[in-house]
């Protein structure tokens with residue numbers, strides 16, 4: 207049974223889907239803690255409602271990003287985390303942190319990486335006139351959104367779409383796919399080796415597993 211820690215900064219809808227999948231017995235792991243860098247993150251309420259311990263590490267309480275990440279790392283070590291799930295965690299992790307937990311950290315990002323790394327991805331895709339968009343799940347390294355891609359799911363952008371419609375369309379794919387990837391890791395089907403993602407010991411291509 208793997209020890210899972212989920213790191214959030216906001217609403218926690220992806221966290222909620224992972225909680226529900228775990229409660230339904232679809233994930234061979236236990237969510238041991240939820241960590242947030244924002245004390246007002248609603249995801250903390252979701253965790254508390256599910257009886258999951260929560261920890262808040264706010265940047266203003268530390269002298270540096272390094273000190274903050276070291277404090278988080280100590281908590282993760284105490285928990286003996288096997289998998290660290292970034293689910294809307296909106297802080298760039300230090301290289302020291304990502305190296306310490308290499309192969310154990312995954313992230314979900316609302317674009318078809320390598321397009322639109324960083325923030326405001328939906329707005330950028332719409333402004334570019336893209337007709338195809340989506341989300342990526344990847345291993346995390348020191349390069350922001352540059353880690354090996356595990357899975358991508360595509361969604362259309364229609365000419366008359368409002369921003370919220372695109373956001374919701376991507377959210378649907380995120381909520382479908384993240385619990386699946388967490389289970390792949392917990393079932394020892396997914397691993398990182400020499401910077402490449404492997405599923406069932408087969409190397410995944412640069413865009414990862416393309417789910418229909």
Ligand SMILES: Nc1nc2c(c(=O)[nH]1)N[C@@H](CN(C=O)c1ccc(C(=O)N[C@@H](CCC(=O)O)C(=O)O)cc1)CN2
Nearest residue numbers: 295296297298299313315324346347348349350351352
């Ligand atoms: N070392 C890494 N850290 C993080 C990664 C990663 O791949 N490598 N993924 C991000 C998640 N993310 C996009 O998916 C992302 C989050 C935040 C930022 C960013 O610019 N954050 C600002 C502060 C924003 C705020 O506090 O409101 C910052 O950290 O200065 C970019 C990308 C998680 N971390």
Ligand SMILES: NCC(=O)N[C@@H]1O[C@H](COP(=O)([O-])[O-])[C@@H](O)[C@H]1O
Nearest residue numbers: 216217218219220221294314315316
């Ligand atoms: N760059 C990271 C990033 O933008 N992550 C995005 O934050 C949202 C969190 O939603 P949630 O808190 O409802 O799960 C998700 O859409 C995720 O892809």
